[in-house]
Amino acid sequence: MESVFVKKKDKVNVKYRQKAENKHLIKSLRRREELAGYLFIAPWIIGFVCLMLGPLLFSLYVSFTNYNITSSMEFTGFDNYKRMFTMDHLFWTSLWNTLYYVLFSVPVTTAGAILLAVLLNQRVPGMKWYRTLYYLPAVLSGVAVYLLWMQLLSPSTGLVNTALSWFGIDGPAWLYDPEWTKPALILMKLWSVGGGMLLYLASLQGVPKTMYEAAEIDGAGSLQKFFHITIPMITPVIFFDIVTSLIGGFQIFQEAYVMTENGDGGPVNSLLFYNLHMWNNAFELFNMGYASSMAWVLFVVVMILTMFNLKLGKKWVYYEGGDQK
């Protein structure tokens, strides 16, 4: 009797234990999986913390000091920021130059890319060649392109002014005339809209044909179709393009560094962009503290503009999937 009872109890115990063990097993399996997951992302996390977050926080701290890499790192409170806003004329010049550049280059390149994409979306024989041709400039990289453009923009023998002279226009001195330096860069940017064009082309092809057909039946012309169907349907991509090229626009540096003499910001500082001024402070004058505070101010400016953009975007961006507010 006893033994039977014991056995029964044992059986129950075994069952219970097995269940518990299973649970335990599952738990430890899950934990092992979790560990594996963390291990797999560890390279990224360690990289992020070491190479991004660490330096980021360090530069935030440094922006309140007079750090110069080698000798000093005293806490100076808001001195750097005060100096920036009240004493450094070049700060305002560089901010203005950068804003000017962003304000003009973003709309112009966006419109240019859309226009190009629409043109390249037509059914014309040899379209593949045209597409490749117009995309090609986006493949060429930085400095080589700038050197090329310096020759194209050469006042007397450059291709741009030569072409203008065919129409009887006496072209400006471009990179030598402070009034024309920034427009020259914007023109150059316009040449390489291929990257943006590609995005628009893809989204243009995603616009359902049925919509156009329906509109045609209702008697819509091609302009009406463009403004009432095409544009609204590709607004998400336009939005994406504007946000990213705005952020990219604020980071303009190389162009001015390469295309001005000694990288000093061009005639009358007309190409002294924010990042160039920051770079000069950091690596020419070793004012790392000041340069860091400039970097954070730029960060805040771009952050505010982007948030503004995101807010504004809700008013005009159309998402097909429905309400995504």
Place this chain on the structure above:
Amino acid sequence: MKKWFTWALMAVLIISLFSGCSGSDEKKAEAKKTKDGKVVVDFWTFWGSETRRPIIEKIIDDYNASQDKVFVKHTFLPWGDIWTKNLAAIAAGNPPDVIINDINAVGHRAKNDQAENLSKYIKDDSFKENFYPELWKTVEYKGDPYAVPFNTDTRLLFYNKTAFKEAGLDPNKPPQTWEELESYAEKLDKKSGKKYDRIGFYPLWGSFGADSWMMNADNGQSYIDENGDVKIATKEKVKALNWIKGYNDRIGVEQVNAFKADFGSEQSNPFIAGKVAMMVDVATFYTQIRDYGKDMEFGVAPVPAVSEGEKNWSAGGGFVAEIPKGSNSPKEAYDFIKYLTGTEAQTYWAAQNFDNVANKEAAEKALSELKGTDKEVYQAAVDNMEVTKLFPVPVDAPDYQSKINPMIDAVLLGQRKASDALKDAQKSVEGSIQK
């Protein structure tokens, strides 16, 4: 359990943040040694070209052959990187032992703890007399030397003798004053229609900037004098800037820009191409004429003086050898610097490279090793050291150029009056010097 993970992960991240990444802990490493026990002196230069590298390496080899306890290891770094890398290495506590650096910013580096004070190694007071005094002045900060001058340069007027003959000028009488320079320039201009085929002279082409001309006019006084007083809006400098502007007015800004843009890419030098008849450039520009000028007939002369009786002030630059702060073997490093700037090595460098060296005796000695035009130009350069001024970066206003240059641009473009613009520049530089 999950919490345990999170905490462990956080711990790992924090540890990696504070130890792994910031490797700049004060670890005074032992001096590096070769296998046979010699102390290694790491020597950084940017001389990697086919012409310069063998010359500097020969000097190093000679030095190494004479040593049984020290071995100098040459590390070549590209021009664009070397000083930034040096700075990073100093910050990380593991810099090279000797580096070639810019002569004009020695004070700046001394102030910011980037170079070793050499006064404890230079025991001999007469050591500095080996070098041109103007060069030695730049390596001192608060009375102590922080570097030793290595080489220098000086600017001369190069003129095209063939063009002189063509314009009816005596090819053996280069212009002596600004006035002569201007009248020669007009005679040397060659136009077809509205377009210039040759421009006689334009002051800002070559390597003598507006700052140099203003210094030349102001009795050799640069923007900031030795007491730290700002001398930008002086009468002489205003006059000089107006004189430069005069060339823009006569030739036309557009013509100047157009002409300049065509040779701006340095692919074709306008003087060698015969498009500009007179140009002020560094003495070593001669080697380009020699190598690419195909028997061009040219002459060299001191930079014209502002008026008769004034000196032919010229501008120079150069490089120094210094010991970055935190070097592991500064004593050995200094011994090598002494050799590098000594007469033997400097003579070899000067004669092989056709370069102006900082050591006076070596500069004279190199002359005897040169012949013909080489010798003629070198002699002119050595003589020119007398009137050559350097523009050391003022330690209190290292960014002074960025305040002055836009003003000069504005004047030259005709947007502002020279006197007003320079006054503003003066005020702005004075404001940034806070003593």
